[in-house]
Amino acid sequence: MSESGSRELGVSEARANMTEVIAEARLLDVDFVLTRRDKPQAVLISVKRYEQAKRDRELVDYIQTNWPDIYTDMTRNLKDHRA
Structure with a gap:
């Protein structure tokens, strides 16, 4: 937000x-x-927020590809946090 x-x-x-x-x-x-x-x-x-979201997505994709265990931990922690 x-x-x-x-x-x-x-x-x-x-x-x-x-x-x-x-x-x-x-x-x-x-x-x-x-x-x-x-x-x-x-x-x-805003374009500023859109550009930041694109950079964030690239970073997440990089982590998912190169460090799948870290990605899994991150997404699990997000799900736990939202619950």
């Missing part, structure tokens, strides 16, 4: 206010969970 948090927003409302939504995501680092009938459909995030 970003420093400023995340907000749920209906797809129709996001579409009607897209300029403002993009500005908040870009300038205030707000993540938007776009919903339809109260069900998450997509997430709109």
